[in-house]
Amino acid sequence: MLNFKINSNAIEKIGNFNAKEKEFRLKNLDSFNKNGFPNKKSEDWKFSDLREIVSKNFKKLDLKVVKTDAQKIKFIQEFDHNYIIVTNGELTSSNFKFEEKNKIKVQNYLNNNFINKQENNPLINLNHALSDKGYFLEVEENYKLKKILVIYNLYTNNLNQNILNCKNKIKIGKNSELHILEYTINRSKKNFFNNIYENVVLEQSAIYKNICIYNEKSFGYFHKYSSNKLDTKSSSTFFIFPSGLKFNKLDLEFDLNGENSECNLQAASYLNHDDHQEIKTRINHFAPNCKSFQKVKNVLDSESKGIYQGKIFVKDIAQKTDAYQLSKAILLNDDSEFNSKPELEIYADDVKCSHGSSSGSIDEDSIFYLMSRGLNRQEAIKLLVEGFLSEITNEIKSNSIKNFIIGKLEEQLHEHKKN
Amino acid sequence: MKNQNINYNQDYKYGFTTEIENIKAPKGLSEKTIKFISKIKKEPKWMLDWRLKAFNRLKVSKEPDWQKPKFPKIDYQNLYYYSAPKSMKDKPKSLDEVDPKLIETYNKLGIPLNEQKKLSGIAVDAVFDSVSVATTFKDELTKKGIIFCPISEAIQKHPDLVKKYLGSVIPISDHYFATLNSAVFTDGSFVYIPPNTKCPMELSTYFRINASETGQFERTLIIADKGSYVSYLEGCTAPMRDENQLHAANVELIALDDAEIKYSTVQNWYPGDKNGVGGIYNFVTKRGACRGKNSKISWTQVETGSAITWKYPSCILQGDNSVGEFYSIAITNNHQKADTGTKMIHLGKNTKSKIISKGISAGKADNTYRGLVDIGRKALNSRNYTQCDSLLMGNKCGAHTVPYIKNKNSSSTIEHEATTSKINEEQLFYCNQRGLNQEEAVSLIVNGFCKDVLQQLPMEFAVEAQKLVGISLEGSVG
Numbered sequence: 001m002l003n004f005k006i007n008s009n010a011i012e013k014i015g016n017f018n019a020k021e022k023e024f025r026l027k028n029l030d031s032f033n034k035n036g037f038p039n040k041k042s043e044d045w046k047f048s049d050l051r052e053i054v055s056k057n058f059k060k061l062d063l064k065v066v067k068t069d070a071q072k073i074k075f076i077q078e079f080d081h082n083y084i085i086v087t088n089g090e091l092t093s094s095n096f097k098f099e100e101k102n103k104i105k106v107q108n109y110l111n112n113n114f115i116n117k118q119e120n121n122p123l124i125n126l127n128h129a130l131s132d133k134g135y136f137l138e139v140e141e142n143y144k145l146k147k148i149l150v151i152y153n154l155y156t157n158n159l160n161q162n163i164l165n166c167k168n169k170i171k172i173g174k175n176s177e178l179h180i181l182e183y184t185i186n187r188s189k190k191n192f193f194n195n196i197y198e199n200v201v202l203e204q205s206a207i208y209k210n211i212c213i214y215n216e217k218s219f220g221y222f223h224k225y226s227s228n229k230l231d232t233k234s235s236s237t238f239f240i241f242p243s244g245l246k247f248n249k250l251d252l253e254f255d256l257n258g259e260n261s262e263c264n265l266q267a268a269s270y271l272n273h274d275d276h277q278e279i280k281t282r283i284n285h286f287a288p289n290c291k292s293f294q295k296v297k298n299v300l301d302s303e304s305k306g307i308y309q310g311k312i313f314v315k316d317i318a319q320k321t322d323a324y325q326l327s328k329a330i331l332l333n334d335d336s337e338f339n340s341k342p343e344l345e346i347y348a349d350d351v352k353c354s355h356g357s358s359s360g361s362i363d364e365d366s367i368f369y370l371m372s373r374g375l376n377r378q379e380a381i382k383l384l385v386e387g388f389l390s391e392i393t394n395e396i397k398s399n400s401i402k403n404f405i406i407g408k409l410e411e412q413l414h415e416h417k418k419n
Numbered sequence: 420m421k422n423q424n425i426n427y428n429q430d431y432k433y434g435f436t437t438e439i440e441n442i443k444a445p446k447g448l449s450e451k452t453i454k455f456i457s458k459i460k461k462e463p464k465w466m467l468d469w470r471l472k473a474f475n476r477l478k479v480s481k482e483p484d485w486q487k488p489k490f491p492k493i494d495y496q497n498l499y500y501y502s503a504p505k506s507m508k509d510k511p512k513s514l515d516e517v518d519p520k521l522i523e524t525y526n527k528l529g530i531p532l533n534e535q536k537k538l539s540g541i542a543v544d545a546v547f548d549s550v551s552v553a554t555t556f557k558d559e560l561t562k563k564g565i566i567f568c569p570i571s572e573a574i575q576k577h578p579d580l581v582k583k584y585l586g587s588v589i590p591i592s593d594h595y596f597a598t599l600n601s602a603v604f605t606d607g608s609f610v611y612i613p614p615n616t617k618c619p620m621e622l623s624t625y626f627r628i629n630a631s632e633t634g635q636f637e638r639t640l641i642i643a644d645k646g647s648y649v650s651y652l653e654g655c656t657a658p659m660r661d662e663n664q665l666h667a668a669n670v671e672l673i674a675l676d677d678a679e680i681k682y683s684t685v686q687n688w689y690p691g692d693k694n695g696v697g698g699i700y701n702f703v704t705k706r707g708a709c710r711g712k713n714s715k716i717s718w719t720q721v722e723t724g725s726a727i728t729w730k731y732p733s734c735i736l737q738g739d740n741s742v743g744e745f746y747s748i749a750i751t752n753n754h755q756k757a758d759t760g761t762k763m764i765h766l767g768k769n770t771k772s773k774i775i776s777k778g779i780s781a782g783k784a785d786n787t788y789r790g791l792v793d794i795g796r797k798a799l800n801s802r803n804y805t806q807c808d809s810l811l812m813g814n815k816c817g818a819h820t821v822p823y824i825k826n827k828n829s830s831s832t833i834e835h836e837a838t839t840s841k842i843n844e845e846q847l848f849y850c851n852q853r854g855l856n857q858e859e860a861v862s863l864i865v866n867g868f869c870k871d872v873l874q875q876l877p878m879e880f881a882v883e884a885q886k887l888v889g890i891s892l893e894g895s896v897g
Contacts, residue, residue: 043485046823316814316815317814319814329826331826331828331829332829333829334796334799334828334829334830335796336829337825337826337827338825338826339823339824339825339826340822340823340824340835341821341822341823341824342820342822342824342835342837343819343820343821343822344809344818344819344820344837344839345817345819346809346811346817346818346819346839347814347816347817348811348814349811349812349813349814349816349841350814350841351811351839351840351841352839352840353838353839353840354836354837354838354839355820355835355836355837356834356835356836356837357822357824357833357834357835357836358832358833358834358835359824359826359832359833360826360829360831360832360833361829361830361831361832
């Protein structure tokens with residue numbers, strides 16, 4: 001059994017902090033040490049027993065800061081883009097050649113918010129205690145980025161049983177617009193754990209789009225908590241294509257604080273081998289006339305496990321809320337498993353809230369139809385799976401990016417079949 | 420919209436108390452109390468041991484706290500665990516020997532035992548507080564070999580059946596309130612339907628909480644043997660009181676090969692007054708096991724009463740091709756809180772389950788649907804369909820849906836859908852325009868909303884339930 005207790009001198013090793021920050025970090029470390037990695041007794045981790053997963057796959061957790069040299073990466077050729085490169089969580093380079101100067105700020109993130117909020121998630125505590133890297137990205141008011149920004153998340157091959165704690169912040173000013181493609185490149189062949197805390201702030205009428213894709217199979221264990229705060233008339237769109245990770249939990253929280261704000265989340269994943277993936281969302285409708293839309297699609301093969309926990313919360317003043325939530329899953333193998341918990345908590349009466357969840361096998365009639373047209377069973381299933389997932393990819397507006405994503409997904413599907 | 424003037428004193432028409440001398444167990448929860456209950460019930464030793472085992476388990480278990488509605492701490496040592504009408508000490512041989520005051524109470528409740536005996540075709544096993552008073556239609560049932568009697572009687576007369584099945588669906592270590600019930604249960608109904616028998620009438624029990632500060636701990640055990648069918652009705656009313664009363668009943672259903680059990684409940688206990696004072700805590704454990712092949716268990720419930728309701732009638736679908744159904748209406752008004760739903764645990768092949776839940780909240784009430792659908796690895800070709808709709812009236816109430824959905828094999832299908840909305844203004848307008856007043860209109864629309872569930876109720880309940888839906892929402896619109 002792995003010992004989860006972390007000595008307080010780990011904080012000193014990260015750097016020298018002022019008294020306030022030190023206290024904040026120590027307090028959070030205490031909380032983490034008290035609880036350890038969450039297990040299934042905790043409601044939020046009911047379907048993902050992280051303690052068991054970590055003890056099974058990690059012999060030790062190395063907190064040491066991994067030194068990384070600048071590494072060459074293959075840039076995406078399919079479309080023009082700005083980029084920043086983040087190596088093992090640390091901002092290493094950035095390039096905004098398509099944009100006006102002084103409109104975008106990007107720098108290493110320094111946390112200066114030490115308000116002690118009681119966190120229920122021990123991993124957030126852990127991040128607060130030990131975070132030592134990350135980026136801060138800010139878009140000035142009234143500026144729409146001309147090209148998409150690609151964030152290359154690179155994980156180097158010297159990672160081995162490491163645990164990384166990163167903190168990122170994105171702030172988009174009034175009437176501004178930012179599109180991001182998060183693209184993960186993994187060179188590590190050993191297990192490592194990445195614990196990310198992200199803070200996104202959208203000011204009035206700001207627009208934020210985020211597409212997230214993992215390029216290749218990874219030995220990474222990922223946990224990401226993202227807090228999104230939306231002001232009046234702002235809108236946030238997420239496309240998530242997380243595949244091929246050993247463990248991945250995305251914990252996304254959206255606070256719709258301003259009237260007429262909107263959030264849209266769509267995910268499509270193909271899980272294989274012993275992949276374990278959980279998408280957890282909490283959408284807080286705090287103001288009237290807000291909209292939220294969620295659609296999560298999963299295809300599960302081999303011994304993979306998929307989880308969707310989505311919650312819509314509607315405060316009593318948030319009248320005229322329109323909230324929609326749909327989760328669909330296809331199980332291809334009897335050893336795969338899909339669990340979902342789509343939750344509604346509603347205190348306002350003039351609302352339109354609905355959720356649906358279904359899981360099952362591929363429709364035999366459809367397979368039969370395709371086979372009668374000359375496809376073999378394997379091909380028929382592949383086609384149906386692609387069709388099932390393409391409902392999400394088709395929602396991406398830019399053609400070049402859409403084609404790039406479809407290409408990547410097909411690679412994943414193909415690669416999995418080969419193995 | 421106009422404000423309806425309502426005479427609050429008339430809201431709860433079953434709010435009266437009959438003064439009857441009670442024999443009470445010593446106050447508090449202790450081994451002594453359990454021995455007292457066991458002695459007064461003239462139970463055999465194995466039963467006492469079983470109760471004590473549960474009591475020992477109770478010492479180490481904790482009250483559950485995961486439900487949404489929280490409740491003030493219950494002082495278990497300040498409760499009476501047994502009270503029986505005194506005139507019951509020597510059991511009456513016929514209705515004539517029953518205390519006239521009891522008969523009067525039933526008449527007020529609308530159960531004229533004497534008349535009902537022949538006219539309505541229902542055998543009523545009326546429970547007054549804790550001891551069954553009179554059991555009617557016994558002869559007709561006996562001819563068919565059906566056993567329908569108080570469980571205390573079954574413990575003495577049919578110990579083999581009770582020993583075999585009691586606690587086999589809800590083990591004594593299940594959770595705090597189920598364990599508490601196992602330790603101190605006083606009475607309840609026992610039903611056994613022999614093989615290939617169709618029970619000729621709807622079996623029915625009326626529960627009534629009477630003595631002040633007495634938790635009622637009912638235990639119901641229904642066994643449907645191979646190829647049999649039974650429909651069981653349970654209806655509840657309770658007198659108006661200020662203190663919170665605890666009700667922790669256990670209901671176990673067992674369906675063997677090709678058997679079918681239909682269990683219907685109308686619950687209209689005292690919900691507390693307009694300000695949320697008083698009312699019953701209804702913490703009930705209901706669970707059915709489809710043990711045999713092709714068996715079926717169907718739960719139908721109309722929950723309108725109680726201050727706090729925690730209730731999850733569940734089905735364990737063990738036998739291949741077995742079917743579980745759950746139809747529920749939960750109406751909460753004023754300060755009522757309901758956390759109800761079901762569990763469908765699919766273990767056998769080709770098992771099917773269906774869940775239809777309708778929640779209505781008004782006033783400052785909270786209504787939660789909480790359900791689990793779990794399809795196991797070996798439950799091939801299983802199917803579940805879940806629909807839960809919520810209706811909100813006013814912006815001070817809440818409606819919540821918490822479904823847990825687990826699918827562990829690729830040949831099974833689970834579908835779940837839920838919606839939340841308010842009463843359509845156009846529908847209201849149409850009804851008003853046709854001459855219905857606001858309350859009649861709401862009652863009509865809500866009845867339509869609940870139709871899927873109401874039509875599952877047996878005839879005897881359907882009329883009463885429809886009225887109840889209207890009554891429960893009185894004063895919530897305007």
